[in-house]
Amino acid sequence: xxxxxxxxxxxxxxxxxxxxxxxxxxxxxxxxxxxxxxxxxxxxxxxxxxxxxxxxxxxxxxxxxxxxxxxxxxxxxxxxxxxxxxxxxxxxxxxxxxxxxxxxxxxxxxxxxxx
Amino acid sequence: xxxxxxxxxxxxxxxxxxxxxxxxxxxxxxxxxxxxxxxxxxxxxxxxxxxxxxxxxxxxxxxxxxxxxxxxxxxxxxxxxxxxxxxxxxxxxxxxxxxxxxxxxxxxxxxxxx
Numbered sequence: 209x210x211x212x213x214x215x216x217x218x219x220x221x222x223x224x225x226x227x228x229x230x231x232x233x234x235x236x237x238x239x240x241x242x243x244x245x246x247x248x249x250x251x252x253x254x255x256x257x258x259x260x261x262x263x264x265x266x267x268x269x270x271x272x273x274x275x276x277x278x279x280x281x282x283x284x285x286x287x288x289x290x291x292x293x294x295x296x297x298x299x300x301x302x303x304x305x306x307x308x309x310x311x312x313x314x315x316x317x318x319x320x321x322x323x
Numbered sequence: 324x325x326x327x328x329x330x331x332x333x334x335x336x337x338x339x340x341x342x343x344x345x346x347x348x349x350x351x352x353x354x355x356x357x358x359x360x361x362x363x364x365x366x367x368x369x370x371x372x373x374x375x376x377x378x379x380x381x382x383x384x385x386x387x388x389x390x391x392x393x394x395x396x397x398x399x400x401x402x403x404x405x406x407x408x409x410x411x412x413x414x415x416x417x418x419x420x421x422x423x424x425x426x427x428x429x430x431x432x433x434x435x436x437x
Binding site for chain 2: 212214244249250251252253254257298309310311312313314315316
């Protein structure tokens with residue numbers, strides 16, 4: 209079984225500052241990794257995903273994440289945040305070798321960008 | 324291409340009533356997943372369906388909850404005799420089901436039990 213830990217429940221950051229949202233996972237098998245963003249009262253939108261290949265993954269809205277197998281991490285980064293990045297961010301895993309398995313989500317990190 | 328549709332967006336039910344949540348997957352998608360998001364929590368998997376089949380219902384409470392995805396029409400998540408603890412946001416996602424297929428999420432139904 210897989211599990212996901214998002215180490216920070218809330219991250220306040222000033223506008224134009226860099227940000228890193230941390231995600232660690234545990235799994236006995238190889239995994240696919242995802243970051244989703246949820247704006248208030250909306251559904252989830254995929255930011256980026258790691259399936260295989262290059263460990264540095266670039267996504268939408270200037271976000272990127274790096275898969276680190278030895279540390280079982282998939283931290284999300286953005287070099288300069290905007291007010292519009294204020295949202296809830298969820299890290300998720302799935303097990304590719306088990307077919308189209310459901311996603312296992314972390315509890316989320318609330319990013320608040322301060323003007 | 325329309326995204327995943329869910330209705331209603333907001334649903335208020337009194338304790339003991341039934342709640343019916345609908346999900347229309349994206350065009351061409353034959354796999355549907357239901358997730359529940361409790362306040363201050365991440366999304367938890369409930370059930371995974373293909374047309375006319377339940378593939379995995381390991382996250383579904385054993386009583387009062389049921390789901391279907393008929394050959395025609397939307398997927399339905401039904402909650403009978405709702406209780407206050409059922410108040411949550413319920414999200415549906417769909418995928419093509421092939422390879423490393425991405426799950427696309429709907430806007431959710433926010434259920435409030437009074």
